[in-house]
Amino acid sequence: MSLASNELRRAPGIAIGLGILISATLAPLIFNTYWISFILTQVLLLGVAAASLIFLSAYGGMVSLAQVALYGTAGFVLGNVVTTGNSKGLNLGWHPWLGVLLGIAIATAVGLIFGALASRSAGIYFLMITLTFAVIANLFFGQVTTFSGFGGISGVRTPGLIGEVDTHPNRLYYAALVVAVLVYAATKYLVRTPFGITLQGVRDDPVRMSSLGYNVPFHRMIAFGFAAFIASLGGVLFVWWNGHIDPASIDLSSTIDLLVICVIGGLYRLEGAWLGALVFVVINNYIRSVPGLGHIGLSEERFHTVIGVIFLVIILLSPGGLMGILGKGHELAGRLFPGRQVATSEAPAATSRRASGGPMP
Amino acid sequence: MSTAEAVTTQVRKQLVLTRVARYTPWILSGAAIVFALLWVLVLAQPCGDTGCTGTQTNFGSAVHDPQDFLATLLDGLTSAGVYFVVASGFTLIFGLMRVVNMAHGAFFLLGGYIALKLQRAFVGQDSAFGLLSSQVHFWQWLVPSLIAAVCIGILGLGMQQVFLRWNQGQELRQALITIAISIILADQMVAHFGAFAEDISWPGVLDRRLDLHVAGVHYTLTRLFILAVAVGIGLALWLWLKKTRTGMVIRAGVDDRQMVSALGVNIQLTFAIAFFVGSALAGFGGALGGSFASLGPGVDGNWLLYSLVVVIIGGMGSLGGAAVGALLLGLVSNFSSAYLPGNYTFYSIIFTFVLLAIVLAFRPLGLFGRPA
Numbered sequence: 001m002s003l004a005s006n007e008l009r010r011a012p013g014i015a016i017g018l019g020i021l022i023s024a025t026l027a028p029l030i031f032n033t034y035w036i037s038f039i040l041t042q043v044l045l046l047g048v049a050a051a052s053l054i055f056l057s058a059y060g061g062m063v064s065l066a067q068v069a070l071y072g073t074a075g076f077v078l079g080n081v082v083t084t085g086n087s088k089g090l091n092l093g094w095h096p097w098l099g100v101l102l103g104i105a106i107a108t109a110v111g112l113i114f115g116a117l118a119s120r121s122a123g124i125y126f127l128m129i130t131l132t133f134a135v136i137a138n139l140f141f142g143q144v145t146t147f148s149g150f151g152g153i154s155g156v157r158t159p160g161l162i163g164e165v166d167t168h169p170n171r172l173y174y175a176a177l178v179v180a181v182l183v184y185a186a187t188k189y190l191v192r193t194p195f196g197i198t199l200q201g202v203r204d205d206p207v208r209m210s211s212l213g214y215n216v217p218f219h220r221m222i223a224f225g226f227a228a229f230i231a232s233l234g235g236v237l238f239v240w241w242n243g244h245i246d247p248a249s250i251d252l253s254s255t256i257d258l259l260v261i262c263v264i265g266g267l268y269r270l271e272g273a274w275l276g277a278l279v280f281v282v283i284n285n286y287i288r289s290v291p292g293l294g295h296i297g298l299s300e301e302r303f304h305t306v307i308g309v310i311f312l313v314i315i316l317l318s319p320g321g322l323m324g325i326l327g328k329g330h331e332l333a334g335r336l337f338p339g340r341q342v343a344t345s346e347a348p349a350a351t352s353r354r355a356s357g358g359p360m361p
Numbered sequence: 362m363s364t365a366e367a368v369t370t371q372v373r374k375q376l377v378l379t380r381v382a383r384y385t386p387w388i389l390s391g392a393a394i395v396f397a398l399l400w401v402l403v404l405a406q407p408c409g410d411t412g413c414t415g416t417q418t419n420f421g422s423a424v425h426d427p428q429d430f431l432a433t434l435l436d437g438l439t440s441a442g443v444y445f446v447v448a449s450g451f452t453l454i455f456g457l458m459r460v461v462n463m464a465h466g467a468f469f470l471l472g473g474y475i476a477l478k479l480q481r482a483f484v485g486q487d488s489a490f491g492l493l494s495s496q497v498h499f500w501q502w503l504v505p506s507l508i509a510a511v512c513i514g515i516l517g518l519g520m521q522q523v524f525l526r527w528n529q530g531q532e533l534r535q536a537l538i539t540i541a542i543s544i545i546l547a548d549q550m551v552a553h554f555g556a557f558a559e560d561i562s563w564p565g566v567l568d569r570r571l572d573l574h575v576a577g578v579h580y581t582l583t584r585l586f587i588l589a590v591a592v593g594i595g596l597a598l599w600l601w602l603k604k605t606r607t608g609m610v611i612r613a614g615v616d617d618r619q620m621v622s623a624l625g626v627n628i629q630l631t632f633a634i635a636f637f638v639g640s641a642l643a644g645f646g647g648a649l650g651g652s653f654a655s656l657g658p659g660v661d662g663n664w665l666l667y668s669l670v671v672v673i674i675g676g677m678g679s680l681g682g683a684a685v686g687a688l689l690l691g692l693v694s695n696f697s698s699a700y701l702p703g704n705y706t707f708y709s710i711i712f713t714f715v716l717l718a719i720v721l722a723f724r725p726l727g728l729f730g731r732p733a
Contacts, residue, residue, distance in 0.1 A: 117717075123533065136714045301552070304547070315537045315541060
């Protein structure tokens with residue numbers, strides 16, 4: 001295939017991406033403050049955290065449940081470093097940017113340790129091991145009053161650039177947007193470097209990569225460290241947005257929520273992170289306005305039943321999530337209108353195989 | 362010195378270095394374990410009457426304070442009993458079908474709630490404050506627990522038949538399906554049973570302390586009962602797997618599913634039996650755990666964690682591994698919270714992680730794990 005036709009094939013995708021980026025930039029002009037400060041900012045930061053999980057799952061074949069714990073670790077470090085006057089925690093009161101740096105550094109280091117421990121397993125074992133890390137991190141912050149304790153850390157200051165989130169919601173929104181775009185670009189770049197290509201080789205056939213002389217656990221560990229880095233960015237944004245972090249923000253239910261976001265969006269496409277986050281947050285906020293749900297016993301408090309059913313339906317119908325459905329629709333359109341150039345999804349043939357829990361032995 | 366000699370010395374040096382690097386983790390974890398044992402047995406200094414300072418611990422070392430040491434040991438063994446009952450169901454299902462049942466914690470909690478509600482219905486009182494053990498006869502504990510086990514067994518069997526049977530081999534998808542079911546179950550349980558922690562009452566016969574006549578320990582009979590039940594269930598499972606035809610098929614299926622089914626065995630029936638028994642163990646574990654600790658939102662996650670830790674340590678699919686994993690988890694968690702310096706006992710959760718880390722560093726598949 002010539003380069004020109006390759007460019008042409010990707011054109012619709014690029015156009016859609018640019019369209020989304022432009023509308024996201026203009027969003028504060030279109031939407032009201034509630035949508036910007038509550039919904040869209042949350043979508044962006046949850047999407048960043050989800051992107052760390054999808055990066056691991058799509059390119060490393062590792063579905064990790066430790067991402068919320070890592071994101072929380074960054075958040076707790078930030079909270080401990082910058083606040084003063086909390087009843088629990090270290091209350092160091094240092095500069096907000098120093099807190100950000102330390103939060104990211106420590107969460108990435110913890111991620112590397114988790115990665116080193118989990119790197120010799122894959123597929124379903126990886127899921128279980130990372131889940132235990134997540135629950136242990138939650139119990140740790142719940143019990144260790146030196147760093148947090150049950151009530152968590154409140155009153156986390158943002159740097160001057162972001163300012164008061166309540167009075168300037170747009171600043172945090174743009175910060176989250178910039179981080180999201182950077183995370184997306186960096187991940188897309190990373191997977192095309194020699195490291196990223198090796199990682200995808202490890203995903204598809206660890207045994208062959210190992211016999212070719214690649215250090216499989218090492219590549220997995222570094223990928224996990226990178227994902228922890230992304231997750232920690234999400235954690236910093238979360239604490240700025242929320243002003244508060246407590247162990248309940250990283251409990252099992254939040255861990256599963258992030259997985260739900262990724263599965264709804266699609267575990268095998270990076271774009272699915274933000275798509276899933278959008279669907280999740282919008283459902284969470286607007287479930288009360290859906291007519292008829294109350295009659296079958298599903299009220300606002302039963303959000304998790306609704307999201308659980310949606311999650312179940314998506315796994316049963318399309319393991320690739322909404323992005324998978326979109327990709328299939330696109331292919332179908334291509335088949336119906338064969339004259340058109342169609343940008344197929346990256347590796348549709350491999351999706352079903354990867355959906356079965358990593359490479360088959 | 363000739364070139365050859367120089368090369369030899371260099372190679373030798375490198376060999377020594379590699380060896381040092383290879384044995385460092387062994388030496389480090391060995392030293393840590395030896396220190397922990399010494400600490401508990403001899404070194405720990407008890408806190409004074411006014412409070413704990415420095416590295417003083419709540420309990421003195423085993424040599425000075427054998428009573429508390431023995432009590433902690435029994436605490437560890439008895440918690441290990443409940444961990445084993447719950448985790449053995451998990452490992453049975455995983456070993457045979459490669460299904461990671463993430464709804465195991467939710468099954469546990471639902472089993473506990475069913476037993477709780479049945480017990481209150483049998484006793485005829487449903488107050489928010491629970492029942493006094495003197496009101497409860499032994500059968501009013503046992504029958505609800507058994508019914509709960511059967512109910513959860515049927516629920517698990519239904520889940521397997523409806524959601525898991527048609528996508529065998531897609532491990533991740535199956536795990537995600539069970540996660541979805543656990544989300545729905547957990548949320549519905551909050552809706553129906555409320556958000557307050559409740560516990561199942563022990564029968565009056567068991568709710569007393571027994572003089573062990575060793576080092577003056579008076580120990581709760583209920584906990585010894587748990588230990589006995591766990592040992593009984595372990596033995597029954599072992600006999601079932603080793604001595605009966607179904608058990609034989611299950612063991613063969615753990616090793617090679619396709620071969621067993623090619624030999625004309627109805628593997629689907631075996632899967633159904635294993636799923637029923639595995640889920641029923643979660644339900645019975647819920648009744649045990651609900652009497653031993655409490656039932657409430659979030660409890661499902663904790664027991665899922667215990668099951669996961671036990672099978673990751675012991676090796677997935679191995680019954681013996683589950684027993685060893687449960688013992689290690691029970692002992693480490695109880696001893697670390699009793700023998701950490703008194704002002705720092707809340708760090709004990711770290712030791713669960715350290716235990717997991719040590720096992721994974723040396724045996725990524727667990728102590729008794731075999732590659733699939």
